[in-house]
Amino acid sequence: MTATAEPSHTAPDTQIYERRESIVRSYSRAIPRQFNRARGVWMHDSNGGKYLDFLSGCSTLNYGHNHPVLKQALLDYIAGDGITHGLDLHTDAKADFLTALEDVVLRPRGLDYRAMFTGPTGTNAVEAAIKLARKVTGREMVIAFTNGFHGMTLGALACTGNAGKRSGAGVPLSHVAHEPYDGYYGPDVDTAALLEQRLADPSSGLDAPAAILVETVQGEGGLNAASPEWLRRVAKIAKAHGALLIVDDIQAGCGRTGGFFSFEGMGFTPDIVTLAKSLSGMGLPFALTLFRPELDIWSPGEHNGTFRGNNHAFVTATAALRHFWSGREFAADITRRGRLLERRLDRIAAEHGLATRGRGMMRGINVGSGEIASAITGACFEQGLIIETSGPHDEIVKVLAPLVIDDAVLGAGLDILERSVRAALTPALGVAA
């Protein structure tokens, strides 16, 4: 296996999808290949093509595909008839995970959280978080932010900003107010001050909130990264107004921005944190809602779900925590590589007068329109690089490479991106805006 992409150029037979899969499918439209195996940063299609993965399951594969340590742990567990499904019964796998979570994640960071195993999807973790905040405070309204993305089930969808997603609800989305995120009105408008003013004003029409729900970096919303100052102030505002602070760390957590949590070292502690995506380490469905023990006022089974204890995910998550997070090297390496990524993206952007966005290994370039972004990602794909867009108009080309990527391979992928941006934005070469 060489370290270069070798894309195939033949679209797969898609009849079975056309006959039997809903047209709601999306990624397979821009990436018309059928994949059969993957390892590390590489994905292989059924026609022998090989692709470098800068999408990483939207940050679900931070440790790459089928990491050997995780894979072996899972193979051993399955071979030994380990419990696969046990509702929320105690299992060895769950105890091991909780112990690893405590040892490797919570205790070293001085965090005292309890873990709630919700249904194994991010949206379920968010639903549980806002339910709990409403239950604890006796209030209904949740403050979410412009461009926030929190999931597709009705409670989480109400917190999501995207109109295309919202319109699928079929009912009005209620009990949530969307306030401007950091920088939303440009660098001169202090949106934390706006929020504070509205909450302090008994006549603003903004009801007292149960929670403020925030992503530190808005992955789907366009890689907007809030400043630590802004986040600290939002944390203070929440506290001052009797609201719980929920950090949705589903995309930005699990190392994507450097630390295990995206809010580490920022001088505030969320009341509730949601995790999913890379939590299992191997891409298995898994989600967690963490909260301060004093908030743990659930009745037994008050929020439940058939798959709320995905034991396979416990196994791989435990392996991932212990393998990657026992020391500080991994975080340091992500931070270092994130700077490298930043420099390259800044250079690519500067060449075309564009701006970059994001933090850590979660960065992108605002290329101005979804059309241009699509031309760029299409050109990348032709060269064997899988990369996607985000943002309100899909105008941000987004690099979400596995965190474990080798610097050279990262560089090779960015070379492809650089060429593709140039092709798209140089009038003589490519598409016009």
Next chain:
Amino acid sequence: MTATAEPSHTAPDTQIYERRESIVRSYSRAIPRQFNRARGVWMHDSNGGKYLDFLSGCSTLNYGHNHPVLKQALLDYIAGDGITHGLDLHTDAKADFLTALEDVVLRPRGLDYRAMFTGPTGTNAVEAAIKLARKVTGREMVIAFTNGFHGMTLGALACTGNAGKRSGAGVPLSHVAHEPYDGYYGPDVDTAALLEQRLADPSSGLDAPAAILVETVQGEGGLNAASPEWLRRVAKIAKAHGALLIVDDIQAGCGRTGGFFSFEGMGFTPDIVTLAKSLSGMGLPFALTLFRPELDIWSPGEHNGTFRGNNHAFVTATAALRHFWSGREFAADITRRGRLLERRLDRIAAEHGLATRGRGMMRGINVGSGEIASAITGACFEQGLIIETSGPHDEIVKVLAPLVIDDAVLGAGLDILERSVRAALTPALGVAA
């Protein structure tokens, strides 16, 4: 390994759970063991105990724990670095699953459905179903039924009848009306006629519905089984009033009542069907929303989710479909074994003047109160039988044995149940009502 239960009698060390797991956990309270492996109908705890499983992950383990055929398919797939996580990209595993679904499930039953891979939880499949119904009809209101259970996220929770679950929402649950299920007002009140009257009356206060959402057997609601006549009439009422009929087959589907779908042979075809629980066959998170192709009006990604393509589940589900459902033997065997179960339960119930409920391999006894039911299941557990309750007051002792259970083992488990019912209901022996 012998075929008898050998329970251990030592509770596990639960400190890690007390420190780190939310008190929302439920099953581990009545079943205070830590399990480490399981195969077929047997679960093993970390103290060497062995338990017969009549809970089956609430019908998630219809083929038993870690069925060797499914397990081997999964081991091979993982060993070969098969795609674990690919968002909704095309994969060999997905194509195989869709093909098996078409070959084994849809075509033989003359059903023309498209499959939507929602987030891999039942509640997500229900959310997608009601979203789609609202989108297609342009209406907001969904009719669900008394004692219905459809999930914990806000949209599905609004359709769920249970007050304890509903109260967790923290906001009023809207856009759903709960109508009386078959038999709800006793055998003399025709609830389909009541529903028809209300929908036909422009002044009833019941808005025109987007969908009627129904379980053919209400698993969590107390094993109430609707008659085929009632279901056919509800299907007609839905059609007559421009509403889509959604059968939530998450618990009753995948063979639990005999056929792959619980509504087979009843003379009507749902517009939308939700599946989850036993769909993967091995207990892996997996959910599907099936619907008529004409309803497939989604925009790309309008409902999405990180784990909407759980490839491990595709692999085991494909193996399960091909292994169990290629011929008619399995369904026939379930039906036969269901009758056996019915006879035994009827006998146990008759001894105490009680009534049984349910259909196929989804049956229980109404013991009159949650207190008695809890005494019975507790006594069963002491003898190595894991069995649970359902119903509005948890008053139904519910047998959800794996469908693949050997007749003799089923009989042995029912012997334990018989003794436990007798102990609980014979004044000299056990608890008083």
Next chain:
Amino acid sequence: MTATAEPSHTAPDTQIYERRESIVRSYSRAIPRQFNRARGVWMHDSNGGKYLDFLSGCSTLNYGHNHPVLKQALLDYIAGDGITHGLDLHTDAKADFLTALEDVVLRPRGLDYRAMFTGPTGTNAVEAAIKLARKVTGREMVIAFTNGFHGMTLGALACTGNAGKRSGAGVPLSHVAHEPYDGYYGPDVDTAALLEQRLADPSSGLDAPAAILVETVQGEGGLNAASPEWLRRVAKIAKAHGALLIVDDIQAGCGRTGGFFSFEGMGFTPDIVTLAKSLSGMGLPFALTLFRPELDIWSPGEHNGTFRGNNHAFVTATAALRHFWSGREFAADITRRGRLLERRLDRIAAEHGLATRGRGMMRGINVGSGEIASAITGACFEQGLIIETSGPHDEIVKVLAPLVIDDAVLGAGLDILERSVRAALTPALGVAA
């Protein structure tokens, strides 16, 4: 002025209405005249026509048009520069009204209510009532009934059953469940028992209610009269489940069914009562919400409204209370006249195999369809009788004559009705069904 109707047959010039009045207008369509004066039971149009009024402003003119006692009181008040508008300031007129309410209405009936002057419309009184019930109980859900009518503003409209009215809301109407009224499912189904069962069942999907909102006779819903037994049971159910009982007496109160309140002598006391329509006695806008003093937990101005103290209405209402309700004669006379009405309507109905509905002076005939009813009321109008319909399909011809009508004039009006029914229902004479 003779005591017979002398209708004119010329439609007025309606250009100004067509140019400047919204097409939302309704009564002027079936009654195309322009009226200029009215006294007692007679209305006069601008072409000299004279009409007997069996509509009475939908029970707003129980004492007839411009009753001389009320009219004189109002003329004196205005002439003396009495306060016309004073927000909710204390005025002589208000003190007089409260004193009369206490003396004439509350004390003789052993009722201890406080009066809240809401905005002077029935819908506002209902909004205040359900707000208060929600505030007192901390619950959101209100139980209303099939065919109930409670107003057009969003809170009251959600309690209204009529689909045509509901569809005007433009948003889903939430936080209300409509349960079947007395007799809704026919004489053999005990709907109070159904309600009790649903509320007692923790899995019925019906949330614990803040209030049960009921009309003792459903005026707009088709003159359905609940039995005292049913109402008593509903009152008990409300109490048992921690809900407040609200009687909406806006149409049935102020003597329409005999007593001042429609629930008098039935053996239960509502927690909250709403009044409007005939409360001012002369047709002036006026509404009241009455409730037990212990429920009076409002903050000052928490529910307010510019016209919440309509002093002109205080003056006429005081005069009406003292004139009509100081003794028992008026109630006795209404009851007597109501029986007379009942006998005549029964006879008319019997001739055609039809059924009557209602109670006291609030009765009608179900003629089977809105088309027939419209033919009948049209024929009446041609003969100088103003009469209207109600019911889900407008199929009930409704007699709402002023309570003060002379027996002979009532008889003359019913003669017109009798002829019109006969004409409409005798195939050779009129319209076919």
Next chain:
Amino acid sequence: MTATAEPSHTAPDTQIYERRESIVRSYSRAIPRQFNRARGVWMHDSNGGKYLDFLSGCSTLNYGHNHPVLKQALLDYIAGDGITHGLDLHTDAKADFLTALEDVVLRPRGLDYRAMFTGPTGTNAVEAAIKLARKVTGREMVIAFTNGFHGMTLGALACTGNAGKRSGAGVPLSHVAHEPYDGYYGPDVDTAALLEQRLADPSSGLDAPAAILVETVQGEGGLNAASPEWLRRVAKIAKAHGALLIVDDIQAGCGRTGGFFSFEGMGFTPDIVTLAKSLSGMGLPFALTLFRPELDIWSPGEHNGTFRGNNHAFVTATAALRHFWSGREFAADITRRGRLLERRLDRIAAEHGLATRGRGMMRGINVGSGEIASAITGACFEQGLIIETSGPHDEIVKVLAPLVIDDAVLGAGLDILERSVRAALTPALGVAA
């Protein structure tokens, strides 16, 4: 009758209120007198006291109390047995009003509106307006503004900003987003630009609005006056985004700011206008919703209400329109007197370093806190001046004198205010901040 206030200093007997009136009453707390008659700008209490009225029923008495022209018209109408109540039947009084509205208001201003007679309260007019906007656009969400006040029924209350009012709802207030009003974030933040940005952004979480509902001057919200530029831009934004512009002119209309409508001469035309308060001219309950004829898509009776045709109000309103608005003198006089008021208030405010607010004859002083404001209005009352506060903290002392007030009397009232402000704000003299 002299032209000076002669307050009485004896509180009335309030036992009847304490026994029988809900504690929701508000104005009678700060103004503990019982009034019996009023004329022009003067109110008289039952102890012989005489008060100058700078409250004017919150702008309901723009022409003063019991204006002789209006009073005589009403006396004549009642004496002649004019129709008092006729639902929405055609009457001479209604035709006269519509004709006057057309002649005096609409045609001279080049406005082509249809009038909808809603229930005679401002909140009802607002409910009708937002219903219509939702019906016309097929959208649910309405944009209202911080500090907006639109009424107390559920639909209008959702549009109201005040937390104390909102908390009375008892259910979450949905389908409305409150955006910052002109100047809300200080002079440097262009809130129209913020609104435009959020609506143009498909990921802002702000759903496409049915309407933008705005007051040109926020009476209850603290006399914030929007600039014509801002209002024009909001009108453009509404149009650009397919939303209807509703101007709630209930408090600011009917001459309060100079023109009959508060938006005259500003270069935009609202799609819908609501009127109430001073519309009848004499303080009688009356409300109107005006809209462009193309929006008139109501079904007959789709929004109705028992008192939707208050004929007494038609009579006085017609007299008021013809008497005051036939020429341009009245508007000119208001404008002139408004400037006079402005100069005096500016001088009073400047003395204490305070700022004034408002427009036309709708102005006030921000005295910094509700406590100070209450001290000031209390001191005024002691001297025979009735004056009230508004604003989020009741910190604005608000002058709402009748528009017909004599300059000298206005001056005398302002003298009282000046002394009271001085007393309250001069440390040696009165209360400290």
